[in-house]
Amino acid sequence: MRQSRFNIFIPLPVNGEYLLFNTFTDSRLIVNEELRTFMEDIHHDKEMSAENLSFLEKLKENGVIVEDEQSEERELQKWFEAKKNDNSEMNITILTTYACNLGCVYCFQDGIGTTTTMREDTCRRVLAWIFKRTEEIEPSALKLTFYGGEPLLNPLALYFLSEELYQGLKERGTELNIQIITNGVLLSEGVLDRLLPLGLKGIKVTLDGDQEAHDRKRPFRNGQGSFETIFSNLLKIKDKVSILIGGNYDESNKDHIPPLLDRLRDSGFPEQITMLNFRPIFANSQYKQSSYCDVCSFSESKVEDMLWLREETEKRGFRTMDGIALGPCEVINRHAYTIDPDGRIYKCAGFVGMEGFSIGDIFSQDPDIEADRFVDCDPWRECGECPYIPLCGGGCRCSAYMKGSDYRRVACEKEYFDKVALRLVVKEFLATT
Numbered sequence: 001m002r003q004s005r006f007n008i009f010i011p012l013p014v015n016g017e018y019l020l021f022n023t024f025t026d027s028r029l030i031v032n033e034e035l036r037t038f039m040e041d042i043h044h045d046k047e048m049s050a051e052n053l054s055f056l057e058k059l060k061e062n063g064v065i066v067e068d069e070q071s072e073e074r075e076l077q078k079w080f081e082a083k084k085n086d087n088s089e090m091n092i093t094i095l096t097t098y099a100c101n102l103g104c105v106y107c108f109q110d111g112i113g114t115t116t117t118m119r120e121d122t123c124r125r126v127l128a129w130i131f132k133r134t135e136e137i138e139p140s141a142l143k144l145t146f147y148g149g150e151p152l153l154n155p156l157a158l159y160f161l162s163e164e165l166y167q168g169l170k171e172r173g174t175e176l177n178i179q180i181i182t183n184g185v186l187l188s189e190g191v192l193d194r195l196l197p198l199g200l201k202g203i204k205v206t207l208d209g210d211q212e213a214h215d216r217k218r219p220f221r222n223g224q225g226s227f228e229t230i231f232s233n234l235l236k237i238k239d240k241v242s243i244l245i246g247g248n249y250d251e252s253n254k255d256h257i258p259p260l261l262d263r264l265r266d267s268g269f270p271e272q273i274t275m276l277n278f279r280p281i282f283a284n285s286q287y288k289q290s291s292y293c294d295v296c297s298f299s300e301s302k303v304e305d306m307l308w309l310r311e312e313t314e315k316r317g318f319r320t321m322d323g324i325a326l327g328p329c330e331v332i333n334r335h336a337y338t339i340d341p342d343g344r345i346y347k348c349a350g351f352v353g354m355e356g357f358s359i360g361d362i363f364s365q366d367p368d369i370e371a372d373r374f375v376d377c378d379p380w381r382e383c384g385e386c387p388y389i390p391l392c393g394g395g396c397r398c399s400a401y402m403k404g405s406d407y408r409r410v411a412c413e414k415e416y417f418d419k420v421a422l423r424l425v426v427k428e429f430l431a432t433t
Contacts, residue, residue, distance in 0.1 A: 001056075003039045004066050006387045010422050021425050024076065024390045025063030028429050039065065076389070084332050084375055090139040091336040092130060093349050094118075094161065095147050096154040098341055102183050103221040106248065106281050118157045118341040122362075126339055127164050129362040134174055137335055141175040144199075147349060149341075152186035159194060166198040177201045183218070184230035192240045202274065203237070204244040205230060209256030210263065217253060231263075238272040247278040254305055261316045270317040277321045278309045303419040310424075328393030331374040337367070347374040350398035351407075377408040388417045 006024040020029040059065040066072045097117040176199035184205040208217040215225030331347040338346040343362040351357035360367030379394030395411030
């Protein structure tokens with residue numbers, strides 16, 4: 001026997017005590033120095049007292065003590081394979097258009113076919129492709145995300161796809177769960193009234209701070225501010241549907257986020273907003289940030305900013321992102337796809353429109369063979385003895401490409417886990433004990 005390679009001992013304020021956190025089993029136990037020494041020496045096969053043997057069984061139940069390194073490695077590989085092949089839910093993201101009515105300064109879609117819109121004949125081929133897939137996979141639910149561009153600039157495609165999928169999946173016994181990622185400019189009660197009966201579960205809108213900051217980051221294409229239009233629309237629909245608010249920050253707008261939180265709170269939003277989460281803007285000269293695939297990379301951001309914004313959000317009564325995991329990256333799931341307005345298929349919305357990253361199309365090419373190059377690249381195998389492998393899985397594939405022009409390589413987030421995540425683990429544990 002030996003202690004798990006995924007054990008992390010986090011010092012607690014109480015002298016001599018640790019929070020033992022296992023990143024694979026998510027076990028969280030309070031241990032003292034004596035127990036820590038016991039666990040570290042357990043592989044020496046010393047004779048144990050009956051009391052220690054009893055305690056050992058409890059440690060094994062929590063997965064912090066394992067039989068041997070090989071058995072734990074096998075369990076890890078089985079876990080990753082289960083993640084890859086999970087067919088309980090099929091995830092489809094559809095870009096109804098590349099067109100957008102905003103000119104966000106960090107948008108990743110600059111220059112990517114900005115006027116292309118999904119036509120009716122393409123919609124019908126998308127439907128046929130999805131129905132064929134669901135018959136093969138037999139998921140219990142289809143999670144359908146509409147995205148763009150701005151998806152509400154092509155409402156006919158959005159409504160047609162939703163209505164046809166709702167009826168067709170109902171006949172097949174598959175639940176339809178719809179989410180719209182929208183800039184909020186065209187959001188209305190009429191949109192919700194049409195989509196709620198079809199399975200609309202949530203709306204995600206981005207606000208990059210108060211009016212001044214947001215209008216600098218996310219203006220209309222003519223340069224006018226968009227904040228008041230979006231905020232007014234949110235007020236009209238806040239009692240109808242769950243709302244997720246996302247936000248992007250850097251040094252220029254981070255101090256404008258608390259005033260936004262105040263206005264949301266004072267406008268009666270805490271009950272309607274299911275999650276409010278702000279992320280650092282991560283962009284380089286080759287690749288800008290997407291409002292959907294908010295590149296899952298935090299290690300290059302300031303720890304103090306992340307924790308401060310989380311605290312500012314929570315103390316105003318809003319929920320922020322649960323947990324600490326960044327991965328495994330969504331691309332490893334065999335049954336997750338993104339379809340662009342021309343019918344090209346991708347494994348991740350972050351790669352949409354980029355040459356060489358399409359894995360097929362809805363007209364002729366079976367995407368499975370090409371998809372395997374993402375699903376089976378397994379960057380975590382390069383991570384050695386890193387205890388964060390179950391939480392990270394080698395990192396975000398978009399981040400890997402941005403950092404090193406190779407999506408197959410590790411996008412290490414160890415610095416984030418060391419600096420931020422472990423503090424959050426302790427905070428969450430102490431709040432529940």
